[in-house]
Amino acid sequence: MMNWGALPLLVAAVLVPVLAAGLCLPVVCSEADEDIRNAIIRYRSAIEANPGNPTTRIRLGRVYLMSGDLEGAASEFRQAIKLAPEDAEPQYGLARALVRRGDLDGAAQALKQALRLDPNNADYHHKLGQVWSRKQKTDEAIGEFRQALKLNPQLAAAHRDLGAVLGLKGDFDGQIFEESQAARIAPGDADTYYYLGSAYVARGKTAQARSALERCVELDPRNADALRLLAAVQAAGGEMERAVKTEERALKLDPGNPAIRSALSKMRAAAGGR
Numbered sequence: 001m002m003n004w005g006a007l008p009l010l011v012a013a014v015l016v017p018v019l020a021a022g023l024c025l026p027v028v029c030s031e032a033d034e035d036i037r038n039a040i041i042r043y044r045s046a047i048e049a050n051p052g053n054p055t056t057r058i059r060l061g062r063v064y065l066m067s068g069d070l071e072g073a074a075s076e077f078r079q080a081i082k083l084a085p086e087d088a089e090p091q092y093g094l095a096r097a098l099v100r101r102g103d104l105d106g107a108a109q110a111l112k113q114a115l116r117l118d119p120n121n122a123d124y125h126h127k128l129g130q131v132w133s134r135k136q137k138t139d140e141a142i143g144e145f146r147q148a149l150k151l152n153p154q155l156a157a158a159h160r161d162l163g164a165v166l167g168l169k170g171d172f173d174g175q176i177f178e179e180s181q182a183a184r185i186a187p188g189d190a191d192t193y194y195y196l197g198s199a200y201v202a203r204g205k206t207a208q209a210r211s212a213l214e215r216c217v218e219l220d221p222r223n224a225d226a227l228r229l230l231a232a233v234q235a236a237g238g239e240m241e242r243a244v245k246t247e248e249r250a251l252k253l254d255p256g257n258p259a260i261r262s263a264l265s266k267m268r269a270a271a272g273g274r
Helices: 004-021 030-049 054-067 070-083 088-101 104-117 122-134 138-151 156-168 172-185 190-202 206-219 224-236 240-253 258-270
Strands: none
Touching: 030 054, 054 070, 054 088, 070 088, 088 104, 088 122, 104 122, 122 138, 122 156, 138 156, 156 172, 156 190, 172 190, 190 206, 190 224, 206 224, 224 240, 224 258, 240 258
């Protein structure tokens, strides 16, 4: 039987890479592709008619972001910045494009400019906190998340991300508090329950960990990391056959992950080879 002493190591092994990679943006639904293409055509036509309108370029940049055209998005936001240098919105849009391109330094600079122009914007502080988190500047990230929440206490994503960073610093009680706040505000966010479950695992709270992780995989059945952690919780509680099935689900989603294969092999052995 597995014991709880090894679980915090699993939390770190699973959670740190997830935070380092940042939160994934949703893939545009194929049903919306035609609407996006039509919007691009419409905004391009408007720009041809009036190339000096920054608002149209900002809107086109946003549509390019939705379509995954990061170069096109960055280009339109930069044009909008030239046309409206005192407008924070194109700086924020540029930052979003640069984050997705992996240019975190450029994104940080754009966000600093956006905050210079609009210092009380909670979304800008939150996004800068995410950038600092990806750059592993945890103290700076915490500061930005807290400032975002000071400006907008109902910003669920800021509670979620603050909790995740607090967990990386070992403040699991703080993480549980922030993730619980996020879950109260936005109960349909799967990532919140994943981070909440990881915090409960680290605190050795079996029932709460299981509940949070089960809710996570209910909302996001393709979350291999959550399934992996849930399997460890089940194994630690002596439910080896259930843990094997959960770990097998994780392996189907991430077949090239050696850690999942290793854990599954050990769980099968503990379950008597079933």
